[in-house]
Amino acid sequence: MRIEQIYTGCLAQGAYYIESKGEVAIIDPLREVHPYINRAKLDDAKIKYIFETHFHADFVSGHVTLAKETGASIVFGPTAHTSFDAIIAEDGQEFKLGEVTIKALHTPGHTMESTTYLLRDKDGKNHAIFSGDTLFLGDVGRPDLAQKAADMTQEDLAGLLFDSLRSKVMPLADDVIVYPAHGAGSACGKNMMKETVDTLGNQKKVNYALRADMTKEEFVKEVTDGLLPPPKYFPLNVKMNKEGYQDIAEVLQKGTALLSPNAFETAANETGAIVLDVRHQEDFIKGHVPRSIFIGLNGDFAPWVGALIADVEQSILLITPEGQEVETVTRLSRVGFDNTLGVLEGGLKAWKKAGKEIDTITSRSVADVKEAIAADNDSVFDVRKESEYQSEHLVGAINSPLSLLNNHLTEFPSDKLFYVHCAGGYRSIIAASILKSRGIHNLIDVAGGFAAIKKTDLNLTNYVCPTSL
Numbered sequence: 001m002r003i004e005q006i007y008t009g010c011l012a013q014g015a016y017y018i019e020s021k022g023e024v025a026i027i028d029p030l031r032e033v034h035p036y037i038n039r040a041k042l043d044d045a046k047i048k049y050i051f052e053t054h055f056h057a058d059f060v061s062g063h064v065t066l067a068k069e070t071g072a073s074i075v076f077g078p079t080a081h082t083s084f085d086a087i088i089a090e091d092g093q094e095f096k097l098g099e100v101t102i103k104a105l106h107t108p109g110h111t112m113e114s115t116t117y118l119l120r121d122k123d124g125k126n127h128a129i130f131s132g133d134t135l136f137l138g139d140v141g142r143p144d145l146a147q148k149a150a151d152m153t154q155e156d157l158a159g160l161l162f163d164s165l166r167s168k169v170m171p172l173a174d175d176v177i178v179y180p181a182h183g184a185g186s187a188c189g190k191n192m193m194k195e196t197v198d199t200l201g202n203q204k205k206v207n208y209a210l211r212a213d214m215t216k217e218e219f220v221k222e223v224t225d226g227l228l229p230p231p232k233y234f235p236l237n238v239k240m241n242k243e244g245y246q247d248i249a250e251v252l253q254k255g256t257a258l259l260s261p262n263a264f265e266t267a268a269n270e271t272g273a274i275v276l277d278v279r280h281q282e283d284f285i286k287g288h289v290p291r292s293i294f295i296g297l298n299g300d301f302a303p304w305v306g307a308l309i310a311d312v313e314q315s316i317l318l319i320t321p322e323g324q325e326v327e328t329v330t331r332l333s334r335v336g337f338d339n340t341l342g343v344l345e346g347g348l349k350a351w352k353k354a355g356k357e358i359d360t361i362t363s364r365s366v367a368d369v370k371e372a373i374a375a376d377n378d379s380v381f382d383v384r385k386e387s388e389y390q391s392e393h394l395v396g397a398i399n400s401p402l403s404l405l406n407n408h409l410t411e412f413p414s415d416k417l418f419y420v421h422c423a424g425g426y427r428s429i430i431a432a433s434i435l436k437s438r439g440i441h442n443l444i445d446v447a448g449g450f451a452a453i454k455k456t457d458l459n460l461t462n463y464v465c466p467t468s469l
Contacts, residue, residue: 018102
């Protein structure tokens with residue numbers, strides 16, 4: 001028996017490869033499926049099953065394409081409904097894979113069809129669980145993503161999750177290994193550990209949601225407390241995972257087409273496509289196509305595209321570093337953005353050579369803007385998350401979280417310069433590009449972000465949680 005975790009950092013997502021006696025199961029595969037196919041070929045093995053722990057909201061799974069290319073059976077848990085052929089497992093149903101067995105444990109709560117897969121070795125001993133979004137390391141899946149589809153409240157779903165964990169997962173032995181679908185950084189939970197594999201016994205000790213003395217009421221309150229609104233693209237990814245999607249090979253062929261500057265400009269003007277620049281932020285600052293949006297590949301690229309562009313049907317034109325065209329289109333497709341129309345051939349260098357207009361962003365060091373900020377600190381906009389801002393921020397700075405930037409557009413002054421910063425410089429350039437695309441140009445990016453601000457003697461404040469009266 002061989003188990004491999006295939007972890008994708010930009011999505012904080014774990015897929016799994018299980019092989020026994022020439023038969024393979026893949027759990028929660030990513031959109032691009034050839035790495036799994038090639039891995040099975042190395043083992044001279046055949047992919048027999050594709051297990052899906054639930055209908056994923058934060059990425060488009062590769063189950064449909066993988067089944068088409070390998071003949072493997074797709075398996076979902078009880079209550080799942082798909083538009084393609086799939087085995088809808090019964091609670092407790094077992095699947096033979098070489099010498100091992102995979103048992104479906106229906107664990108509703110994150111979603112109604114959520115299922116944990118229990119792996120038993122050749123001797124019938126429980127070896128590991130593939131817990132999807134039912135159980136993370138340090139956390140559990142948020143119960144608010146499927147409430148509309150299930151016609152239930154998030155509290156109802158949280159109550160189901162409590163029951164699922166205590167009836168199906170916690171009774172398992174402490175030495176059972178936990179393989180979750182996500183780790184720290186995913187929007188599917190709020191308190192995940194940075195580790196990606198653990199034992200169930202340790203999770204019983206450190207995971208707040210698995211406290212033995214916890215009541216259902218306490219669980220529901222703690223699990224639902226502090227949940228941020230889910231990204232708007234989540235329901236669209238669920239729809240694709242239920243109904244199917246375009247083959248990624250076709251998406252790549254169309255999306256990586258090279259367009260001359262003139263063809264690129266024409267496409268932008270005639271299609272209403274967003275021009276998405278994925279180069280490093282320093283390159284974008286120095287020069288970019290006017291009204292283009294920056295979301296760099298070097299950061300949390302796909303989640304930010306999903307959160308800020310939201311509509312997976314939106315047409316996109318790309319400006320990428322040379323040689324990273326395929327990577328960019330692939331990473332967009334992972335979160336359902338399949339309508340990429342092409343890439344600017346030759347990049348910004350070709351754009352400038354063709355005599356096209358360019359724009360820049362004014363970015364200054366803290367030393368350069370310190371006196372201006374000190375004299376007018378309410379002209380500073382902090383685009384970090386609310387929790388980061390509450391932890392510590394510049395006195396007088398206004399919190400305008402990047403994920404909610406469009407809701408704050410009227411707050412930005414039109415009659416004077418203002419300053420934008422994040423933690424280190426990535427998110428503030430995204431924010432600056434969005435503001436400029438909306439016609440707001442009187443801004444200065446604070447280079448180095450809050451990390452640089454903290455090294456100065458500018459007045460900072462620590463957040464103190466108010467005492468209830």
